[in-house]
């Protein structure tokens with residue numbers, strides 16, 4: 236493709252180099268680039284493995300030519316579809332934009348106007364602007380290129396450039412891509428309470444497969460992978476993937492056309508939602524990630540996880556080592572009081588915990604889940620002198636202190652609700668649907684925002700709190716805001732999410748040293764937008780160790796290990812009586828926590844816990860910050876093997892969990908799995924594995940593999956690997 240200029244990213248500096256000096260550049264300089272054609276109306280966007288090509292056609296439409304392997308740059312064929320498919324004319328793809336103009340016209344006709352290349356945080360951004368041919372509507376589409384992660388971020392901005400009349404937006408997605416003709420399978424992650432992130436695979440046949448959430452919580456994920464049918468090698472093969480960076484209602488459509496192409500289009504879910512865009516107003520859609528790798532599912536995990544860890548997680552804590560936690564929920568539920576919490580804290584300190592967190596139950600009237608939410612002052616029956624003296628005593632033992640809150644909710648049995656029954660989502664003449672005896676505060680309201688801000692600002696200002704667990708337990712119902720202007724009522728979800736982000740961001744700015752954990756009845760609201768505002772996630776209320784192995788395996792395919800909190804608790808959903816060691820080993824695969832009533836532990840339990848926490852502290856740098864390789868999947872075999880390799884490749888930690896044991900000759904599977912092939916090591920370095928004889932080259936460990944000795948069902952072991 237002839238070029239007239241090229242953008243190169245080097246050490247986060249944007250260099251704009253014109254064609255005149257291009258000839259002198261080494262070819263490698265053309266990677267990670269947005270290349271513009273001679274006519275200024277065609278663009279090649281390249282990452283390490285992918286190319287995305289856009290053109291303006293002779294009719295003035297911005298169109299997508301290809302997206303996928305870099306070889307596609309040789310494509311000479313025509314476009315696969317419009318870059319921003321709209322409702323208007325012959326609708327041949329899933330529209331990203333559907334509007335009604337003030338005079339009732341519902342068709343959009345876009346034409347190309349301008350383009351420019353800018354940068355956000357050191358990454359190049361291509362902006363193309365299109366306008367409606369007649370009406371005052373302008374839409375800019377953005378593509379931010381993340382070359383080393385093999386991903387692009389896409390989003391759009393719509394402006395009403397007119398002088399009078401609102402444009403009703405009935406649908407506005409963030410981005411769309413087209414895949415080459417092939418037969419594809421989609422893998423996505425669904426879930427329900429206690430069973431978060433269950434991978435599901437389905438063939439994409441002609442028609443549309445829609446993944447969607449109308450709620451603010453889902454237990455699943457908007458992350459997906461699309462692969463040619465039957466290509467399921469873990470480490471090789473084409474995969475298109477993506478995820479929406481948004482925490483509200485979302486939707487992703489996978490439309491398979493008769494000719495074999497597939498379109499993927501996603502963004503906010505406009506089911507029961509509309510925006511009336513007044514003259515001069517702009518609306519910006521949330522960002523959507525799209526990626527392409529030739530490295531199979533492992534390539535997807537590497538890209539998504541590294542990007543989240545290195546670019547998304549809140550910067551002040553991004554690289555900090557996560558503390559060992561204690562959380563009171565499974566020990567006490569709502570029955571918290573100063574004396575017992577101090578007793579728990581004393582044992583927690585003895586066994587090596589660093590952060591002591593009081594969960595639900597500490598505030599006024601909170602004796603069970605029927606009362607108290609909304610009244611964020613301490614319960615004097617449980618803590619007669621308030622929180623401060625107790626926190627001081629906990630700090631004196633050497634522990635930091637954290638606390639649970641659920642800002643977005645209210646119990647009808649609370650002073651707040653009695654004073655402001657109109658502060659919840661509701662419709663007149665309609666039932667207010669409670670869930671766990673609570674209603675959702677209408678955070679789209681500025682007075683609700685201010686109330687919550689003031690309370691939590693004061694809580695953090697007045698107390699030495701170092702950790703917030705932010706919960707959200709009710710599904711969306713009754714999303715009415717009757718006192719809002721009629722033309723804003725169906726935008727209430729958007730405003731809610733904006734104010735949620737604003738609240739977290741404001742508190743974090745004011746209290747930068749505080750860690751924030753995201754929770755929603757377990758992992759009900761885990762997404763990349765929350766990930767950019769919270770340090771960790773409470774992944775599931777399911778703390779049964781074997782169930783957890785599955786949930787954790789799926790979680791680690793999407794998110795970094797240093798965001799995954801797991802507590803050792805008494806839960807045993809399948810009555811297997813797993814050992815305390817097994818439970819610890821499971822919870823040590825991310826950020827370790829303890830949730831038992833440890834005041835009841837005998838000396839042996841305390842000894843095991845002390846040893847395990849000490850072991851965790853020795854390996855946690857590698858576990859929390861290393862690259863994660865899910866070598867044996869619990870979804871496929873009766874054991875799980877996860878390997879963490881630190882960035883220098885000098886150290887690795889391997890977790891092996893058996894879930895059953897069969898005679899070695901019972902099946903092909905049991906004969907196949909005894910040798911485990913490691914990943915991510917330096918082929919020429921020599922390694923020793925603690926408690927296993929011999930010295931092995933990285934190449935041997937990765938290509939031949941090694942037996943990791945572990946006998947018995949529900950047994951586990953942790954192997955530490957070091958270079959010689």
Ligand code: DGJ
Pocket residue numbers: 564594595639706708754755756757773775776
């Ligand atoms: C749901 C959370 O997932 C639990 O961990 C706990 O915090 C409870 N809420 C408290 O009500």
